[in-house]
Amino acid sequence: MSGVQHSPDAAMPLDTARGAHGVQPALWYTAALALLALLLPFLEGVPVIGWLASPFQRIQLTYGLVFSIAALAFNLLLGYTGLLSFGHAAFFGGAAYAAGLLVKYLHVYSMEGFLLAGLTSATVLAAVFGSVCVRYTRIFFSILTLALSQVLWALALKFFWITNGTDGLSIPTPILLGGLVGTAGDKVRFLSFTYYYYVLFIFFICVAVMGVIAASPFGKALQAIRDNEVRAQFVGIGVRRYRWYAFVISGAFTGVAGALFAPLNGLTTPDILHWTFSGKIVFMTVLGGFKSFIGPILGGVAYNYLETYVIKTTEYWQMLLGIILVALVLVMPQGIVGVFAWGSRRERRNR
């Protein structure tokens, strides 16, 4: 569907306003992928896709899903509201640190506790940062978000007796659902099976909720602000207030991702608070395609594979990232999603 260039929700299965033409295949792909993800742990040894089902690969995918949540949340601001934040590490890292501090000081090992602490701290941080940042747009907004998040990074380093400085806080295997599901002693088994499913379900919830937000009247108002601030004002939308709402919602979901990341990584170090980590979230989103709803999902997963496999093979990893980013912006601004949409357009034309 040619709408991909114009509307950020063109590739989104939830928007029933789109012609059945574009929606049906997208829905099918989504359903197929979801099913594959659900069955994955049982597909070991199956030809073609069996390699994806190994415990190592499932942990990789878990990382990818966590990044996808963060990228989706980030894109509520970039793709939908038109604000480029360079401070999302603060919400991701802030939430992960909240989990770490919960362990260190309150000896809480409950995953739901981590999530609650992460969500709350990210929301509060976003509410405070947002109240300053949404007064500005464009480069000023970006720089302010970057600066504020760097303050948090510096604090994490300075208050080392609380945060353990560069060593970071270690996160033990958490208790899921109050011990209802297996807390097997085997860490790999835990992460690649129990925790994989845990993350997968939260991922589904996040995608569904953010999908509805994006297609809600509120989400449309954000897109209106992105497209034309003056006109948004002249249909009666409180532009600054809505930007703040978007900022807080985006920060909150990024916090969910950060809380999920903490036990997966087993450690929270200041680098997930650093602005370069914000840059990674930007990168994932652009890689997947910030003009569609599902783009950041693909971007998060793809980015993780890039990092895992490319970082091993080259010492020019950072440079490679830069080159990819330049190529993306210049040649395929629609990201991975754009390539798929282009492919399906060609296919249809050839029929």
Next chain:
Amino acid sequence: MPLLFAQGLRKSFGETRAVDGVDFFVESEELVSLVGSNGAGKTTLVNLLSGLLVPDAGSIAFQDTDITAVPVRDRIRAGIARSFQLVNLFDQLSALDNVRLAIFSRDGTTRQVLRLAERNRPAREEALEVLRDFGLEDKWDTPAAGLAQGERKLLDVALAYALRPKLILLDEPTSGVGTREKGTIMDAVAQLVRERFLAAVIVEHDMDVVFAYSHRIVMMHQGKVLAEGTPEQIRADERVAAALLGKA
């Protein structure tokens, strides 16, 4: 008191006195045309009335309430809507969504976060009806950026219309559109004024249109009101003829 009443409005940009001591009023159910050569100050006056600009001096009252310093959003709430000389649309959104946003905002439903916009059937029906009124129903799914210039102008007016204002300010709604679409826009506006008891201020260069549709005409020149009256009075006014000739 008239519906809208402005007194002694002034606005300068550096040395340029764009609006230089203008008194202006609109009665309810009245269609007022604002005419004048390029740079006369028409757009600036509309900007002052709609709240895009704050006057250097003077006051504006709407329904007997002072709104001189009231922000845009509250003027919209009070019932003043406007369209733009240079089209202002939500370019990546479909024509339907453009109109629907005005409706959501008017109804206060842009606050709904966890409900699909599509589920709001009445809003969808109403938006489609507005598009029909402006002859854009076939283009409901087209992003605003993909519409032809004339269609964009129509949609710009449709957004203001969808807010169901008491007073609508249209800055050159028919510039750059075809003759047939000119009729569509003006008929829609005239019908609104009649059926919804709405008042309208229309900035317009086409004097045929002005004479055909207006109840009253206000002519501006170099930031001041040069002449004012019914179409008959204006037609007979020599100063107007001179100013118009000067422009042509």
